[in-house]
Amino acid sequence: MSVVAAPAKTSRLFAAGPFGERVEKARNRVAGLLRQTFEPVAERAETEGLFPRDALTRLGAAGLFQERWDGADGVDPYGDPGLGVIIAEESGRLGHASLSVGLSLHCETVLSILTRFGDTPLLAAYRAEALEGRLVGCLGASEPAGGSDLNGVRTVARRTPGGWRVTGEKKYLSLGLVCDVALLLCRLDEGSGPVAGRLGLLAVPASGLTPRKRLSKAGTAALDTTWMVVDTEVADEALVGRPGGGLLVATWGLNHERLSIAAQAVGGAARAIALATAHLQRREQFGKPLIEQQALRLRLAELSSRLVALRYAVYAAAQGVPVPGACGTREIAALKTTAARFVEEVMSECLHLFGGPGYLEDETPMARMWRDSRLARLGGGTDEMMWELVAGGLVPDHAAYDESVDLG
Missing domain, CATH: 1.20.140.10 (Butyryl-CoA Dehydrogenase, subunit A, domain 3)
Known part of the structure; x- marks a missing residue:
């Protein structure tokens, strides 16, 4: 696996260090918002086995995702990593791992990708809606046979005149039942002979996903995780980053x-x-x-x-x-x-x-x-x-x- 630089830009929140009045004020604000948002719905979500997507809508409307990812001069590919860990720490402190993991998948995994690599009009629109909480995203990498071996991906994206035909299966798609868009890691078939070794990440609308099995887990009941079949066509601008950079x-x-x-x-x-x-x-x-x-x-x-x-x-x-x-x-x-x-x-x-x-x-x-x-x-x-x-x-x-x- 290639070694990719992770968030290393100095955090605005931590500019004077990770402690102090400014950080504690931000922490208390984040903690209060998360408690107000998650605690009223946590028990129901556990019982239903479904992540409360409305909670992400409320957090987005409160400006939390925008604050995490937009810099003083607009889009910042790093956002504010200090605020990111404060959000994660305080969500973990609530004691509902299902909710903190679901929040992280949307706020950190998906939005980090769309912020850094979402350079088409379609992806930029997805990012804008995700920041506002009106769109929920998830990441699909692991497959029934591949597990942690991402180089063993068998889901295929084949070139079409208008974009890509995506077919395959993703087994551990958390937030899969409540998402609007899934970022799926695929093997690229660009129409020049056998499927090459190149991988791509494509943004697939939820309408292209069909649940094969709703997975029953040992824990994190409120984080819905589903075995999904994908069979759909997406536009060329749904490709995140360059072909082969998946x-x-x-x-x-x-x-x-x-x-x-x-x-x-x-x-x-x-x-x-x-x-x-x-x-x-x-x-x-x-x-x-x-x-x-x-x-x-x-x-x-x-x-x-x-x-x-x-x-x-x-x-x-x-x-x-x-x-x-x-x-x-x-x-x-x-x-x-x-x-x-x-x-x-x-x-x-x-x-x-x-x-x-x-x-x-x-x-x-x-x-x-x-x-x-x-x-x-x-x-x-x-x-x-x-x-x-x-x-x-x-x-x-x-x-x-x-x-x-x-x-x-």
């Missing part, structure tokens, strides 16, 4: 999604630790609050210490660095998989600290939060895929080895 374009969006996942993990872990701390302070056993049991409070202290390190790392990635490319695909992959594995551990430990009630769905949110956290290690790329990206950048120090190692 993997690069998709990776650009996935970089934003992965950084968002890391920030969601920060927010979700913070909520779980705060809930567990409150429980240990209120719950009395053997004549005293559980927090007075050294083994329990030190367990929380250790998790909280690691959370501090993760939060600073996420903020540093969003804040940007002066060396171009210093925060790219490999660095964000490392951050994403570390955060995903950490938040799963936090949820498990905090559920355990609640004891029996932590396992009861009708008494605490811990069982749902624990179950939902597992998606972070799969969505946006599995642990193994992330580690392979990191492994590709490993640099040996042969000089130090020669100086300090003597195997006889």
Whole structure:
């Protein structure tokens, strides 16, 4: 996979650092907007198994997406990464991973792609509507046989006189039932012999998607995920980026999604630790609050210490660095998989600290939060895929080895 530079431009919000009055004011505003938007619909969405797309409409109408992606002088291909991680962190802090992931797919994955590569009138129109929340987008890459191997894509886009005929299947299309447009990774057949190895990303209207199977997942029930069949024709200007650049374009969006996942993990872990701390302070056993049991409070202290390190790392990635490319695909992959594995551990430990009630769905949110956290290690790329990206950048120090190692 090509290494694509990820958001590395200095965040406007973090221009004076990721802390301080200005950042906290923005955080409180974002947190309040997300609570007002998501909390009234969260339970219904879980029951129905359908993402509440009206919530994205309300967030768009409030100007949240516009603020995230438009700069002072108009369209900014980087937007404000600092605001992006604050949105992700505060959505994660709500404790409804279904909703925070769905928000991220639209706000970070799709809008990052349309902002950077949407250079046709059709794509520009899609972007404008997506910023306003009137259009919901999703990304379709994985297929029934391919999984994480994006080079194994079998969905085909064949040249036609007016554009492209897209046929194939996408298995894990989250937001597929509520989207208006899906960005689909396809194998390009440009009419010159066998289907070449080139990939393209095409914007396909929802009318071209037919559900084959609605997938029942172990968690994140409110994030509808569907196995879709696609068979439709789209205009030539539906191609996002250059022919053959599909993997690069998709990776650009996935970089934003992965950084968002890391920030969601920060927010979700913070909520779980705060809930567990409150429980240990209120719950009395053997004549005293559980927090007075050294083994329990030190367990929380250790998790909280690691959370501090993760939060600073996420903020540093969003804040940007002066060396171009210093925060790219490999660095964000490392951050994403570390955060995903950490938040799963936090949820498990905090559920355990609640004891029996932590396992009861009708008494605490811990069982749902624990179950939902597992998606972070799969969505946006599995642990193994992330580690392979990191492994590709490993640099040996042969000089130090020669100086300090003597195997006889």
